[in-house]
Amino acid sequence: MRCPFCHQDNDKVVDTRTNEDGYVVRRRRTCCSCGKRFTTYERVETTQIRVIKRNGQRVPFDREKLRQGLERACWKRQISDAQISTLIAQVESDIDSIFETEVESQFIGERVMQYLGELDQVAFVRFASVYRHFQSAGDFAKDLGEMLEDPDEVPYYLKRLKDSPQSRFSRANKKERP
Numbered sequence: 644m645r646c647p648f649c650h651q652d653n654d655k656v657v658d659t660r661t662n663e664d665g666y667v668v669r670r671r672r673t674c675c676s677c678g679k680r681f682t683t684y685e686r687v688e689t690t691q692i693r694v695i696k697r698n699g700q701r702v703p704f705d706r707e708k709l710r711q712g713l714e715r716a717c718w719k720r721q722i723s724d725a726q727i728s729t730l731i732a733q734v735e736s737d738i739d740s741i742f743e744t745e746v747e748s749q750f751i752g753e754r755v756m757q758y759l760g761e762l763d764q765v766a767f768v769r770f771a772s773v774y775r776h777f778q779s780a781g782d783f784a785k786d787l788g789e790m791l792e793d794p795d796e797v798p799y800y801l802k803r804l805k806d807s808p809q810s811r812f813s814r815a816n817k818k819e820r821p
C-alpha cells in the first residue's frame with residue numbers, strides 16, 4: 644500500500660483487527676520510508692447490480708430489504724440467521740453468475756422461493772403469499788390446504804419453477820441465433 648504522506652510503496656502491517664462482526668478488516672500500517680502510520684479497511688465488494696421492478700423502475704439491489712422480507716417469512720420458524728444469510732448469498736451468487744448490471748425483480752423473487760421451499764414450507768407460503776400477490780384470501784387458503792394435505796409433496800410453485808424461470812431467464816439473456 645502506497646503511503647499517503649510520502650507516497651512510497653514501502654509499508655508493513657503493525658495491527659489487524661476485525662469489526663462489524665467480522666465483515667470489515669482494519670489494518671494499521673506503518674510506512675518504512677517516513678515512519679508515519681495510516682489505516683486501511685478491507686470489506687467484501689457488494690453487488691452493485693440494479694433491480695428492474697415490475698413497473699420498469701430501476702433500484703439498487705438491497706440486501707437488507709431482502710433480509711427483512713425473509714425474516715418476516717421465517718418468523719417463529721426453525722430457521723437460523725445463518726440459514727437466511729446463506730440463502731441470500733445463494734441468490735446473490737445466482738444473480739452474479741447470470742446477469743451483468745441489471746436483474747428483473749421476478750428472477751430474485753422466484754430464486755428466493757426456490758431456496759425457501761427447500762428450507763421450510765410455512766416460510767415459503769408466507770413469502771409466496773406476499774410475492775405472488777394472491778388474488779384473494781380464498782386462493783391463499785386453497786393453496787395452503789393443498790400443501791398441508793401432503794406436506795411431502797413438492798409445492799406446485801416449485802414444479803412450475805423447474806421448467807420456468809431458469810430456462811426463461813437464460814433464454815432472455817442469450818443472444819438470438821442469426
Ligand SMILES: [Zn+2]
Nearest residue numbers: 646649674677
Ligand atoms: Zn511514508
